[in-house]
Amino acid sequence: MVKEHSRQIFGRDSLYFDIKPELRSATRIGSKPDGFVIVLDSPAAFYIVENEMAEHGVHDHVVTQISKFNSAFKKAETRTKIVEALYDNIKKDQTRYSFVKSKNEEPYKFLTDIVSSSPTVIIIIDRLLDELKDAIDELPLKAKLVEFKTFKRGVDNNAHAHFVSEPVQEDTVAKYVEKEGFACLMCKNQPTYDAGLIVEHLEEKHDIFRDDQIIDGWNPEFQRQADLYLSKRKASF
Numbered sequence: 490m491v492k493e494h495s496r497q498i499f500g501r502d503s504l505y506f507d508i509k510p511e512l513r514s515a516t517r518i519g520s521k522p523d524g525f526v527i528v529l530d531s532p533a534a535f536y537i538v539e540n541e542m543a544e545h546g547v548h549d550h551v552v553t554q555i556s557k558f559n560s561a562f563k564k565a566e567t568r569t570k571i572v573e574a575l576y577d578n579i580k581k582d583q584t585r586y587s588f589v590k591s592k593n594e595e596p597y598k599f600l601t602d603i604v605s606s607s608p609t610v611i612i613i614i615d616r617l618l619d620e621l622k623d624a625i626d627e628l629p630l631k632a633k634l635v636e637f638k639t640f641k642r643g644v645d646n647n648a649h650a651h652f653v654s655e656p657v658q659e660d661t662v663a664k665y666v667e668k669e670g671f672a673c674l675m676c677k678n679q680p681t682y683d684a685g686l687i688v689e690h691l692e693e694k695h696d697i698f699r700d701d702q703i704i705d706g707w708n709p710e711f712q713r714q715a716d717l718y719l720s721k722r723k724a725s726f
Contacts, residue, residue, distance in 0.1 A: 490639050491540050491613050495526065496701045498613065498635060502530035502592070504585060505538075510574045512561035520557035525575065526611070527603060529592040535603045536611045537630075543616035552624055555610050559629040562608065572600045613637050662697055663687050665706025684711040685718025 491498065495505035509521040528534040537558055541547040561567045576597050579585045586596070593599040610632040612621065617636050625632040663671050671687035672679045675695050682690055687704065691697045704711075 491538070491637060492524070494637075494700055497703055498637065499526050499536070499611075500528060500530075500703070501697070501701050503528045504579075504589070506575055506578055508574050508578055510570055512558065512567050512570075520554055520561065522554075522558065525571065527575065527600070529589060529599075533599075533603055535606065535608050537608050539610060539612045541612060541614045543614055543618055547614070547618070548620045548624060551612060551621065552628065555628050555630055555632060558608075558610065562630075568604050572597070572604050575600050575604075607631065609633060611635055615639075661703050661705045662691055662695070663702070663704045665704070665711070671704065671706075683718075684714040685722075688715045688719065689722070 492505055492507050496503060499505065504527050506525040506527075508525065509523070511521050522537045523540045524538040526534075526536040526538055528536075539551060539554060541551065579589055579596060589596045589599070608630065610628070610630050612625070612632060613635045614621070615636070615638055617634060621634060625634060662675055663673050666672050666681060670681035670683055672681050673687065673690060673695075675691075688699055688702065691702050692699065
């Protein structure tokens with residue numbers, strides 16, 4: 490789910506890499522992140538991703554993993570290995586390569602520069618834990634907790650809504666205004682819409698597909714309303 494909805498979490502100008510090269514410290518201790526993310530627009534960023542479930546008791550695991558990442562990133566060969574893995578992934582996908590190229594004329598140099606900086610670890614978890622909130626301040630690498638929840642609606646196992654507590658990159662395209670509706674932040678006069686219409690408006694007028702829309706104040710009930718509206722629209726054609 491994190492991979493599928495990565496742009497809701499990391500912003501429209503981000504790419505999620507579901508690759509897991511083994512990173513080894515100077516003492517040859519290995520670790521594998523769950524993924525990497527690069528943000529192409531300003532400010533450019535490089536993230537290591539750890540996806541966790543609160544029920545699994547993650548404190549010790551997260552602290553140990555991030556300590557291993559820190560040791561591994563001190564080695565130049567580790568950073569080179571990551572750059573090559575990211576670049577190979579991009580080159581194999583023409584859409585990705587064109588997207589990166591449109592933002593940076595020299596993709597390999599861009600990756601080398603951004604990976605050479607100290608990374609931020611993004612810990613995505615289905616429920617925020619106080620023990621983790623306290624622990625991240627003491628970690629050797631900068632870390633950020635992001636709460637990501639998936640809700641199942643009714644009896645249809647394929648009907649889901651998703652909630653991100655705080656997107657990593659602020660890329661909000663609309664916001665909820667109480668008693669008025671959703672205001673489009675990309676339109677000059679900021680007209681307001683109900684839940685279904687704002688999703689439709691962002692798709693049709695601004696070419697921002699549903700999974701890429703970051704709307705301030707969005708919640709599962711608004712998602713239900715939007716899905717109902719859009720399903721009726723589809724049925725009417």
